[in-house]
Amino acid sequence: MYDLIIIGAGPAGITASVYAARKMMNALVVTRDIGGQAAWSGDIENYTGYQFITGPELAVKFEEHMRKYPIPVKENEVVRDLKKEGDVISVITDKSRYEAMTVIIASGKRTKKLNISGEEEFINHGLTYCATCDAPIFSGKDVVVVGGGNSALDAALQLTKIAKHIYLVNIHNSLGGEAIMKEKIENNDKVTIFNNSSILEIFGDKFVKGVKVKHQDKEEVLAVGGVFVEIGLVPNSEFAAGVEKNQSGEIKVNSCNETNIPGVFAAGDVTDLPEKQIIIAAGEGSKACLEAFRYLSGHKF
Amino acid sequence: MKSVLIYSTPTCPWCIRVKQFLKESNVPFTDFDVSSNSEKAEEMTRKSGQMGVPVLDIEGTIIVGFDKDKIKQTLGI
Numbered sequence: 001m002y003d004l005i006i007i008g009a010g011p012a013g014i015t016a017s018v019y020a021a022r023k024m025m026n027a028l029v030v031t032r033d034i035g036g037q038a039a040w041s042g043d044i045e046n047y048t049g050y051q052f053i054t055g056p057e058l059a060v061k062f063e064e065h066m067r068k069y070p071i072p073v074k075e076n077e078v079v080r081d082l083k084k085e086g087d088v089i090s091v092i093t094d095k096s097r098y099e100a101m102t103v104i105i106a107s108g109k110r111t112k113k114l115n116i117s118g119e120e121e122f123i124n125h126g127l128t129y130c131a132t133c134d135a136p137i138f139s140g141k142d143v144v145v146v147g148g149g150n151s152a153l154d155a156a157l158q159l160t161k162i163a164k165h166i167y168l169v170n171i172h173n174s175l176g177g178e179a180i181m182k183e184k185i186e187n188n189d190k191v192t193i194f195n196n197s198s199i200l201e202i203f204g205d206k207f208v209k210g211v212k213v214k215h216q217d218k219e220e221v222l223a224v225g226g227v228f229v230e231i232g233l234v235p236n237s238e239f240a241a242g243v244e245k246n247q248s249g250e251i252k253v254n255s256c257n258e259t260n261i262p263g264v265f266a267a268g269d270v271t272d273l274p275e276k277q278i279i280i281a282a283g284e285g286s287k288a289c290l291e292a293f294r295y296l297s298g299h300k301f
Numbered sequence: 302m303k304s305v306l307i308y309s310t311p312t313c314p315w316c317i318r319v320k321q322f323l324k325e326s327n328v329p330f331t332d333f334d335v336s337s338n339s340e341k342a343e344e345m346t347r348k349s350g351q352m353g354v355p356v357l358d359i360e361g362t363i364i365v366g367f368d369k370d371k372i373k374q375t376l377g378i
Contacts, residue, residue, distance in 0.1 A: 059314060124365070132312050133310065133314070137310065207352065
């Protein structure tokens with residue numbers, strides 16, 4: 001029986017674990033991976049203390065900080081179910097079952113799929129959801145980036161240093177995201193922006209050969225060797241069946257990171273907090289842990 | 302000890318993690334950076350039939366991604 005189980009090891013979960021260790025809590029971290037979305041980010045220039053750091057580097061720093069303390073980390077485990085009976089909360093994973101008096105859900109978000117023809121078939125065969133990982137393999141090729149928000153702009157910017165030409169296919173009538181990134185993209189000759197456009201189909205043989213794009217009201221074929229899908233995220237909250245969520249599936253929390261279930265807290269991108277930032281997720285993780293500690297101190301189990 | 306080849310990019314977090322894991326397990330390996338070596342990038346695609354990194358070649362057994370359990374099993378560690 002643990003005092004606390006932290007689900008997820010992104011910025012929120014890792015920060016929660018550091019606080020738990022410093023509070024001498026008997027805690028456990030259960031996670032699919034380490035670093036979460038931060039590990040997939042490109043250049044980070046808005047995490048205080050680092051004027052410039054890459055996502056993978058920041059994730060390594062986070063992990064080192066977590067591993068400095070003796071809190072056990074169960075990696076490569078996916079949580080399937082969470083339930084509370086009496087005062088005890090059970091966390092059931094694809095490998096085991098754990099029990100605790102408190103839980104922090106910090107399972108983050110995952111990339112959204114296009115749900116179009118050719119998508120499943122060409123994953124890792126020219127189609128990728130991780131520009132940070134796979135972009136270098138597309139050196140000298142024409143590629144398409146799907147999306148118009150920060151992550152799409154980030155992917156397109158990374159690709160300007162690698163690919164031959166980048167088509168940015170955005171469903172809205174103008175690009176979203178940070179003004180500074182937008183300006184860099186709009187002024188780069190290697191990028192062609194298609195606003196009001198969507199991808200209809202991905203085709204190829206063994207690897208991607210091109211995409212069919214609906215551009216305003218015309219259909220057009222772009223011959224590309226790579227497709228980078230960056231159309232947003234969905235919360236990893238399906239396992240938390242009894243926990244209250246908003247329409248997008250984000251877990252509802254109050255300012256103390258409490259969910260509707262006493263003892264179950266949530267932090268970071270999986271919650272309905274309006275802003276999703278690494279620094280916010282980290283701060284929320286620390287808050288959630290302090291609240292879990294307060295909850296344990298206030299109850300006699 | 303079996304010979305281990307890794308095809309990776311410098312920016313991919315799973316590549317960093319797989320190399321970290323092998324170092325911690327005292328398993329020597331040869332690393333090819335496919336972002337700067339197009340010949341090795343093609344070799345990786347040919348061997349694994351796909352374009353995602355990392356790819357491990359453990360004496361003919363091809364492992365795509367950081368599949369810790371499969372790596373352990375293949376190496377017998």
